[in-house]
Amino acid sequence: MSRPIPMVQEPRPRLPVWFKVRVHEGPAYREIRRLTQALNLHTICEEARCPNVWECWNSRTATFLILGDICTRRCQYCAVTTGRPLPLDESEPDRVAAAVKALGLRHAVITSVNRDELPDGGARIFAETIRAVRRGLPTCTLEALIPDFLGEESALETVLAAQPDILNHNIEAVPRLFPSVRPQGRYPRSIALLRAASNRSVVTKSGLMVGLGETLDEVRAVMRDLRAAGCSIFSVGQYLQPTKAHWPVVRFYLPEEFRLIRDEGLALGFRHVESGPLVRSSYHAEQQAAQDRV
Secondary structure, eight states: OBOOOOSOOSOOOOOOTTOOOOOOOOHHHHHHHHHHHHTTOEEHHHHTTOTTHHHHHHTTEEEEEESOSEESOOOTTOOSEESOOOOOOTTHHHHHHHHHHHHTOSEEEEEEOOOTTSTTTTHHHHHHHHHHHHHHOTTSEEEEEOOOGGGOHHHHHHHHTTOOSEEEOOOBSOGGGHHHHOTTOOHHHHHHHHHHHHTTTOOEEEEEEEOSSOOHHHHHHHHHHHHHTTOOEEEEEEOOOSSTTSOOOOOOOOHHHHHHHHHHHHHHTOSEEEESTTOOTTTTHHHHHHHHHO
């Protein structure tokens, strides 16, 4: 398992004063952690070092990482391990469903590493996990945060057939930076995936990181592209460099810039825009799902 060659060896910049996270291991947090460990499950909350894990878990919202914890891609911003994945775990869908039911989760996000070596990119396991959770706890809303499946429409159809409440695929970066930070991804391919899902009357969502070196005008252009593709929920947050081996933070956006992005996104027609320094794709996901059903 390998990591990208470090591009910079300079110390990582200090976080601005507005980056404050309340570390609170409440009963719900401890229960989720205990159960996921007991069932040998992965969460992107931990694998990607999400700063909101305490808030989300204490609110009984969790993002399960399926298809293992080893990714076939090497994105320059991501803390998930890159390497050769292990064989598929056919019992994983039932274990995720067992965790969701035992925890009584109100909302669950199902995401995965990229599994480009699989013919369907892991779409079958996605669908089986969604169906297993529905059988175990029908009241739990479900969001499928999927990879691009290398543009295979049949893989997307497999996931959509399981009827997730929200279909999420993060764009992550502006087109100019894709070759550098997402070398195995393709911006047009991601936009096409979201458009294909939206054309099937599915609620679609996407997210963007800022601070990678993009301009505000490039952020605006991405928002327009997402709206043109039918995307109705948008999240944007500050990129934080996981290690010195990852892409450096070019700049920290000000809180007022996040408010500006939110206002402009709503003006473009997004039903919901989650915008702030600590926002990640699954942040306040339960509220978004509830709002979109209204």
